[in-house]
Amino acid sequence: MSRTKTKRYLVLLAAVGLVAAALGGTGTFASFNAEVTNHGNTFQTGSLVLSNTIGTASACFSSDVGNTNNVNNCGAIFGLPVDWQPDGTTLTKRLTLENTGSLTPTALTWFAPLLTTAGATSGGTLVCNFEHYTPAGSHPYVGTGNPCTALGLQIQEYNAAFTVPTPSCVWPAGASACSSFASLSTLPNAPATISGGLAPATPRYFEITIQYPTSAGAADNAYQAERTYFDLTWHIE
Amino acid sequence: MTELKKLLLGLMLLGAVTYFGGGGTWASFSAETSNGGNGISSGTLTMSDQINTGGLCLTTNAASANNVNPACGAALTLTNVAPGIAASTAKITIQNTGSIDASKFAVWASSTNATLNAAITSGNSVTSLTVSGLEGTVASGDTIVLSYGANTQTFLATAVATPPATTISVQASPPGPATANANYPIGATVTDTTSDTNSGSTAANNTDCYDRQTTSPGTVGATKGTDLNFNPILGNPFCARALLFVQETTGGLNYCWYGSGSPIDPIAPAVGEAVSGLCAIPIIGVTTSGVLTFPGNITSIPITPTTLNGSVSAGDQIVVTSGAHTETFTAGAAANFLIGSTGVTSIPVTSQAVTTPTFPAGSTVVDLTAANAMNSDTTSTLANFDTAHHSTGPIQLPPVTASGTANATASVQLAHNASRTFLVGLYMPAPSGINQNFLQGLVSTFGITWHIDQ
């Protein structure tokens, strides 16, 4: 038998495809292994920080107090004392809202939280409250009127220069620039959406105007010596 | 005495001398017989080597013309092997095809070897040997023996040669310029007799068994050894891990000449292996052919015919598994295996009452005793076969008189016309808790030599 022919009779008992599992999982026999790691995964969140600037004052940030709720009471837009008279005139303040965080919220909303006592927020049953007081140097007078129903409020958005109103009214809500006022007692307690959201680094500018009631003659005295309270909350999420 | 009588006596003597010294034609009385046709002839001691049912490889037609055939077929060619898969075997039948009984029969690990691939002319200077089929590594300084017919010449290697080298640089032994002492034609045997001697810092590299990274994948499109960076071949790590076994099965009698459970190279012998003459070879991939219903007394495990691919000895732990359920039995008797055997249809077990759920047909069956023995065996490796059992440490093969018993004093180990059969097998162990990734994509190549003496 030649060497060539002999070599043709090689035995090929390959074990292609057989797996160690044929041992039936009866032990922890070692075997080949391979491993890869998808490393450096970063699942991160951004932040939402709402800055609230009244007029030309310094910005107040939702994160300023360091609480975990990211909630901050930034002070009154209309601060005491305001000696108003029922003459139909208005008082306007400017408010700038800005998202100084890194996330774009899904919505910008506002509402008037319920008050429990005059000046307090949350937990109460009214969005506007009032109390009687005696102005300094004045004789006490207890008015019988409800200023929350007499005072009107309007929220109008403007451009950054406060020269051009946007063609919509935040309050009373409307599809064109504000042309009327709604009483404080009708402020929404449920969050109302301000369309357009509040993307990071894109401030929005608002004028908030209170209108005093027009004179009703002797009935005007019902509003003497009364302090009126209301809160406005701005929210992004 | 008269002058005439002296003359006549001299003439008679002259005639006698002439007769005895040179023939002649003197007439006289005579008688003669002869014993013609005497003759004397020598016997023969030759052998054949058959792998499975292949053709016979004979020593008589070896290219080296010295009754040594170094190039019979490779016993096994295994590819894409993973740790812990079933061992693979080849049946090798060795026959004494001569007319003389062999008093000695042995097997040993081949030395690093090759065949001459360019003829050498007597008297020519020799600085290198052109070879083909170099198996194993030649270290600088190794003794290289060239042999053809009745001629041999010894050289010293002057540089390392590793497969697939085709040149071995040499000088004379003792060192000096070498001149061919005879004609050595192509086919002459080249043997590194220093290899496998397990000496020096390069011992693990200087063996017949050698490792290379695979250059073709085990399956089409897959990664191969040369694609990887964690499988170095220095020290022939696969040779040092792959297990070899040589299991005799002549006439149905078993003897484990090398491997786990062999009395030649015993490790903590597996229960029963040495007594039964069976090497420890785990059965893997064997499945039950019938349902084992519990509760009940089980006395045998029915197995799918032809799937028994290892050896079971009495006392071995046999584990049957189906999903999360396992049950362990004790083998009641040995279960032998042969390539192509269809006869084994069950494994007898010691009667055992169990209550675990039914095991359906197709449940896996593992001889855990054999598996543990081989998976923890670091002795019966290809590397140890090379270094412990090369030509100066052969495994003598006295005749097996009963399974597990050999007659070491027998005067004839392989009678003329007699043959003996062996199962030669390889197994890649899966030792628990050991990362064997460094063995991925490697191929170990080795040889095995059979030898008979008058």
Add this chain to the structure above:
Amino acid sequence: MKKVLASLLVLGGLSFLTAGGTFALLNSEESNPGASIASGTLTFSNVVNAGTACFSYGGPASPGNVNNTCQALFVATTQNYPNVQATAQVKIANNGSLDASDLSVYMPSCTNTVTPGAPTPGGGNPCAAGGAQLYLQETDSSFAATKCWFPAGPTTCTFAANALSVFATNFATSAGALDLGSGPAHAQTRYFVVGMELPSTASNTLQGQAAQFGLTWHLTN
């Protein structure tokens, strides 16, 4: 005489041939060279979304077949918002020659850090309870859901509270990895989607915080 001498010669020759002792004996030898055993390979690639394949053997030679530098599933260029799902597709392809008997996955670590560029981080820990949520979904090749591995479920995964924390705690080591069953076989691929989300109820403490983690896939045969 010649015949006698010839006979003596034969007799002596016979004695020579049969005396044994230090005289050479006949022998015969055969070798079966070239027997070989070649091991297969168990390697795989990891592809994230439409990225390039990252191979297990692309790592250093030691320990070998371990690559810790494959592409991240979730990157630092994205800031995630509560109730907004982030997903990544992962393809595990066995390009070795041997079938895998098991695939598992684990998260060696989850570390809480601050998101760069996000002002006023809240100080919370997205790796902890109440933090980010994670799921591991197996799919077919078109990424249609076939099995939810974590949180365990039938087919389609849904987010569950504290899922990232639970995963990072329970499946933090190779020995304690989440078992994903057998396969892939050689030349086969398994497909997964990893989803992450901050719950809609996430507190503001999780603002500006980042969970940094690795996800390790382990194949054995």
